[in-house]
Structures are given as C-alpha cells and as structure tokens.
Amino acid sequence: MTSPSDFPTPPVPGRLLDVEDVTVFRGDRLVLDGVSLTLDAGDAMILTGPNGAGKSTLLRTISGLRRPDSGEVIRYGNLAWLGHQDALKPGLTLAQNLALAEKLGTNSLPDALEALDLTHLTDLPARLLSSGQKRRAAFARVMLSGAPLWLLDEPTVGLDVASIERLGAVMAAHRAKGGAMIVTTHVPLPLDNTRSHELPSLAHVESFWLS
Amino acid sequence: MTAFLALIDRDLRLAFRFGADTLASLLFFILCGSLFPLALGPSPDLLRHMGPGIIWVCALLACLLPLDRLFGAELEDGSLDLLMLTGPAPAAVAFAKMAAHWLTTGLPLLIASIPLGIMLGVKGSELPLLLLGLAMGTMSLSLLGGMAASIVLGARRGGVLLPLLVLPLATPVLIFGAASSYAGQLATSPAASLDLLGACLFACLPLCPLAAGQGLKAAVG
Numbered sequence: 001m002t003s004p005s006d007f008p009t010p011p012v013p014g015r016l017l018d019v020e021d022v023t024v025f026r027g028d029r030l031v032l033d034g035v036s037l038t039l040d041a042g043d044a045m046i047l048t049g050p051n052g053a054g055k056s057t058l059l060r061t062i063s064g065l066r067r068p069d070s071g072e073v074i075r076y077g078n079l080a081w082l083g084h085q086d087a088l089k090p091g092l093t094l095a096q097n098l099a100l101a102e103k104l105g106t107n108s109l110p111d112a113l114e115a116l117d118l119t120h121l122t123d124l125p126a127r128l129l130s131s132g133q134k135r136r137a138a139f140a141r142v143m144l145s146g147a148p149l150w151l152l153d154e155p156t157v158g159l160d161v162a163s164i165e166r167l168g169a170v171m172a173a174h175r176a177k178g179g180a181m182i183v184t185t186h187v188p189l190p191l192d193n194t195r196s197h198e199l200p201s202l203a204h205v206e207s208f209w210l211s
Numbered sequence: 212m213t214a215f216l217a218l219i220d221r222d223l224r225l226a227f228r229f230g231a232d233t234l235a236s237l238l239f240f241i242l243c244g245s246l247f248p249l250a251l252g253p254s255p256d257l258l259r260h261m262g263p264g265i266i267w268v269c270a271l272l273a274c275l276l277p278l279d280r281l282f283g284a285e286l287e288d289g290s291l292d293l294l295m296l297t298g299p300a301p302a303a304v305a306f307a308k309m310a311a312h313w314l315t316t317g318l319p320l321l322i323a324s325i326p327l328g329i330m331l332g333v334k335g336s337e338l339p340l341l342l343l344g345l346a347m348g349t350m351s352l353s354l355l356g357g358m359a360a361s362i363v364l365g366a367r368r369g370g371v372l373l374p375l376l377v378l379p380l381a382t383p384v385l386i387f388g389a390a391s392s393y394a395g396q397l398a399t400s401p402a403a404s405l406d407l408l409g410a411c412l413f414a415c416l417p418l419c420p421l422a423a424g425q426g427l428k429a430a431v432g
Contacts, residue, residue: 063296066432081296085289091228096221103217104297145297 010076014041016149016180017062022071024057030202031057034071037197041148041178044171044191048184049199055184056084058199059151062182078147084154086138090127094118094137097126098144106146115170116140117163131158136167143170150174150181156189165190214299215307222311232277233315240273240320244327255332262331263341263392269327270320270345271381274352277316278360278377279370281308286364286430295431302424309357309420317349337395344401344408348388351412354419355380361426384411 010016017039024032031054039045047055060066062073063081088097095109102109113119116136121129129137135158142150150171156164168190171181183189226233247265248258285291285308294304324345328338359376363369387408394401 060432063292065292065295079296081293083289083292085292087289087293089225089288089290092221092224096224100214100217100221101293101297104214141293 007076008074012040014178015039016041016043016075016077017182018072018074018076019062020072020074022058022061022068022073024054024061024066025069026057032061032068032199033202035199036071039149039180039182041180042175043180044175044194045180045182046185046189046194046196047182047199048196050201053199053201055199056153059153059182059184063151075149077149078145079149079151080142080145080147082138082142082150082152082155084157086134087141088126088129088134088137091125093123093125094129095122097137098141101141101144105144107144109140109144112140112143115143116166132160132163135159136163139167139170143174148179150179150183152181152183154184154186156185156187215303218294218298218304218307219311219314222308223314226311226315232280233319236273236276236316237319237323239276240269240323241327243269243272244331248331259332259334260396262328262333263337263396264389265331266324266327266333266341266345267348267385267389267392270324270349271352271378271385273320274316274349274356275374275377277312278356278373281312281357281360282364282427282430283360283369291427292431295427300424301427302420305357305361305423305427306420309353309423312357313350313353317346317353320349321345334395337392340395340401341392344388344391344405347405347408347412348384351384351408351415352377352381354412354415355384358419358423358426361423361430364426364430384408387411 015038017037019035019037022032022035023030035058037045047058049055057066061068063079064073094113098109110119113122116139118133118136118140121133126134126137135155139155142152155167159167164187171189171191174181244265247261251257251261282291285294295301298304299307321342324341325338328341333341356377359373359380363372363376366372387404391401391404391408394404
C-alpha cells in the first residue's frame, strides 16, 4: 500500500479522484470516449450504462490496471478494489484467503467479518461458501484495506436483500468517515445522495470507424 | 517485505492444500528417470555414465510442468488484479511466485534426485556435486520459467508456447550444469562449469523478476 505522501496534493480539499478526458480503445474498438469525472470525500457515484458500455473498463482504468490511451487519471489517495471475480482460493479457509489483505491493510479482520455477518464462517474453506457468501468475503477485503477510495464492480451480484442492506450500511459508514466510492450496479443500492454517471453505448461508433 | 513473505506463505499453503501439482512433477521426474534403464539396457557402466545427464534433462522437463498454472490460476480467479493493485511491486509479486515455485518444485526434485542418482549408479562421492549443481540449476529454471509463464499469460495456447520459450533459454543452464556434474566421473575440476552456472543464476536473479513483472502488468491491462 502506497503511503499518503506519495500522492499529489489535491487541488480542492477532500478531492480523491480526477478523471480527465479519458479515452480507451480495446483492440481497434473505442470503449471510452472522453470520460471526465471527479470524486470528493463522501461521494458515492453509480456508473450506469448498457452492457458493454465500458463500466468495468472505466473502473480498471481508474484503478491503474489499464493505462488510458489518452487523458489522465489522478488519484489523491489509496484505493480498494472489488472486481467482478471474488479472488478466493477454494482450498483455503476464509481467514486464510483474507490474510494477505489483512496484513496489507489497516482494519481488523474480526470487525470486517462481523459487519458482513461472516464471523461464523471464518474457518470454513471457501469452496463450501455460497456465491453470496463469497461475494461478501470479497467485500470484506475492501473493508480491510482502510483505503478511502473504493472501486466496486457489481458488489451485489448473488446477494440477498438482507445482505444488500448490510452492504448499504457499510458503504454509508465508509462515506461518513470521509471515504468515497464508484460502483457499477444493475440493482438499486440502499444509498442516499448518490451521484450517477451514465456511460453511453459506443457500439454504433464501431461501424463508423470501420466504414 | 511482509507482503512478499505473506505471498510466499500463501503459495506454500496452496501447494500443500493442492498437493497434486507438486506431486505430479515429482512423479514425472522419477518415472521419466526410471524409463531410461528400460530403454538403454541394464548395463551399470552405461547408466553410470548417462546418470547425471538423465537427471538434468528430467529435472528440466519436470520444472516446466507446473509453470502453466503458476500465474494462470491467479489471472483466472481475479487474484492477480488484486496483487497488482494492492500487493507489493509487480516484480516482487513475480519474484515471490518464482521463489514459491522453487520451494514447491525445485526443492522436492533435489531430494528425489538422490534416490534416482543412486538407482542410476552415481557414486556417493559424486552426489554432493550433482546436488550443488542441481540446486543452482533448478533456481535458474524457476526464474526463467516464471518469466516465460508471465509473458505467455493470457495468450491462447500459452501452454504450448511455454516450453518453446523456456527450453532455448535454459540451454546454458543445462550445458554448464551437466558439465559440472560430470566432473567427478571425468576427474576434472568442476570449478569453471560451476562458476558459469552461478553466473547464469546471478544474471537471472535480477532480470527475470523485472521482465516477469512487466509481463504481469501487461496481462491484467
């Protein structure tokens, strides 16, 4: 985890992220066309758009996994990542799966498990967990990091209503502490004062470029 | 540094939990070595003369077996994304995986080469030299193999490409390693071959993790 001093000073106090005019190609297909957004402490931004609009690509670009083909992503704090895969090893117990995240992060494992109602599953191998329980375990990793900026790709996949409520409470607590998050989702989240950013489908552009 | 050790620790746990990968390369090594006496005939002189060469080639091939899954499993379940984002530097992630590969593949091969060597008639006095050479050789192979595995990561038919990439790069290790192991039989000094084998290892030590780190970054992008 990068220490806070390694990040640039934000232009506005509380600013966590600046995305300026980011364009991304996948192969020769335009996926993101001049996307700009900013995120301040306490914000929750919902990314919307049809399938294939580049929501996951935008998250990967913001995280730094992918380099934008033009434009700039400037982060002013650490990030925590929840991809659409759970990254759990089936043979390891829940605690062993999260051990690395616990070592690298700043928050305590029992607290995170308690908040997500996973305490009774701590010593169970991940292969015995249901898909909703695996999703919550992957979310526990985000909580462990202690990073202010959360990037969540479909956090509610496979979760029941009670778990979504629980997730909403955790997210609200994170915002109250000055954190922020960008979420892609297809189901409504129990969050208030969210901002939303709609990504247009660029499927029609492809034919334009190829003609 | 804690993250680096934690990563090795996690990989060792996984290797013990799924022993099949480790066991497969070990059994391959022993079986492959045991086939030579069947094909070459039971002449003790011939086998003693071929012994170190057989062990070296079998070790090289056995090291290749688990490479395909070294980063492949991490890429498929999304762990690699997390390691690239929150773990140590990409080169350190690659180095930790290579170290874990050596501990779970190279080290068992070293131990198994003792009975295999005795079976092929390698003299007890020649064994320490063989083991020393193999120790350096398998370390170099883990480094080279890890580099190649990260480069073909995400490519279609990566499993076929992998040996084609590793085997040419591993030839110097094989040549100097086997030459050092034959020094006892030929009553020559092993110093020159061991020096060159060590040089291969120390060239791989910084270069392979750096190249592999770049390969991993490209694979998740």
